[in-house]
Amino acid sequence: MPPGHFGEHGRFGEPGRPLRRNPFLIGFTGALGVLLAYTAFLAVRNAASILVLVFTGLFLAIGLNPAVVRLRAWGLPHALAVATVALTVVLLLCGGLFALVPPIVTQSGQFIDQLPAYLEELRRNETINHLVERYHLMERVESAANAQTIGQALGGVFGGARFIFGTIFNVLTVLVLTIYFMSAFDRMKDLAYALVPASRRDRVRLIGDEILTKVGAYMVGALFIAVLAGVSAFVFSVVVGLAYPFALAVVVAVCDLIPQIGATLGAVIVSLVGFASDIQVGIACVVFFIVYQQVENYLIYPKIMRRSVKVNDVAAIVAALMGVALFGVIGALVAIPAVAAVQLILREVVLPRQQQR
Incomplete structure (x- = not known):
């Protein structure tokens, strides 16, 4: 055969006969499919929290995209329209925090300042004193105030702080994802439609x-x-x-x-x-x-x-x-x-x- 000529079967020769469908091959293929499906399930389950953030950011980007389109129709460039919508969302979030945080801090401070007065009123109440003596509440409080209880309380405090910082992180993540999705919305949509058959x-x-x-x-x-x-x-x-x-x-x-x-x-x-x-x-x-x-x-x-x-x-x-x-x-x-x-x-x-x- 002359150099450069590979025959009718191509460069790598004639294909072999297909593998027989024996029980071992069928069982191995089925087991491999089950393993891959279970691996995909574990991946989705472990990344569920991140996927929720991504889905939330995508949903908000879809909802905010009409505002971007309207601003672009008014003559603004795409980047400036996305920045305007994003800045508006950030200002709304900051306004909500400005409205909610000061009342919570003020009310908490007022409660802490008035707590000694509340305790003094309870101490002077005869009915409360009778219940304290009858059910030995002071002894129970002292017995409960041990190292284990204090440790659990501190754990609750640290858990609350972790929840607050986790919430802030999630909000910032969703905000950043929303901005990215809004900026790349048209490209993502065109890519999704390109995956569909042309017919x-x-x-x-x-x-x-x-x-x-x-x-x-x-x-x-x-x-x-x-x-x-x-x-x-x-x-x-x-x-x-x-x-x-x-x-x-x-x-x-x-x-x-x-x-x-x-x-x-x-x-x-x-x-x-x-x-x-x-x-x-x-x-x-x-x-x-x-x-x-x-x-x-x-x-x-x-x-x-x-x-x-x-x-x-x-x-x-x-x-x-x-x-x-x-x-x-x-x-x-x-x-x-x-x-x-x-x-x-x-x-x-x-x-x-x-x-x-």
Whole structure:
């Protein structure tokens, strides 16, 4: 055979016969597949906390992308539009911390300053003294104040500090990931569509863009409803004379972002603060939030959310409950956009195929 000529079978000769499908080979291949699947499961489980942060950052980037697109339509460069949206988010976070941290520090300091007076009042109370002597409470306190108890208390303090620093780290990580995802959003979307076969790429692009639009519409609508709830709570708190009205408004707005249960949670917190100050104020808080939630559920929410996202009420409730059970607050936040995406895929892909069979 002349040099450079490899024959009809190529450079490396004729391929051999395929391996026989003997039981050993089948069993080995199956075991290898099970091992790889279990390895993938362990990898996902060990990286679950990081994956949640990545998913949260991606979800926020999808929700904030319409703002970036709007700023680019006004003539801003892409980098400047992303920086403007990111700076706005940072300012909102700083405003929320500025509203929440000072009241907590002030109330804690006031409680520590008044603690000796509280203890003195308890010591002078005859009923308290009788109960202390009858049940030997002082002896139990002294016996409980040993080295092991002190160590557990210090462990709780260090655990609380670790929780605070962990929360700060998670928030900063999500913020950085959101900025990166917003800056590379168009490239990521084009890459995802490029992985689809060319014959289906146009249809997948249309459906995908519609899903992303619904997610963005949900985020904008949820933020608007939350801000409206916070403003209403602020005005009400100022009228009835609640302490730290801005902090309470921030709590109500943040809680209102959680579907189905968030508004009730914020109402309970503000009502407890109202009852702590005065019974009549607490009753007024309960009445106000009952009336406001009816207005929000039947007037504000339908006009803002259902026209843009168009999610079935029963499906939204079930999805929110399942999201809370599976992924906590993050699951509740993404439940309604996920249902909107599933409904769109069912309507545009699954049902037409079923009709053609």
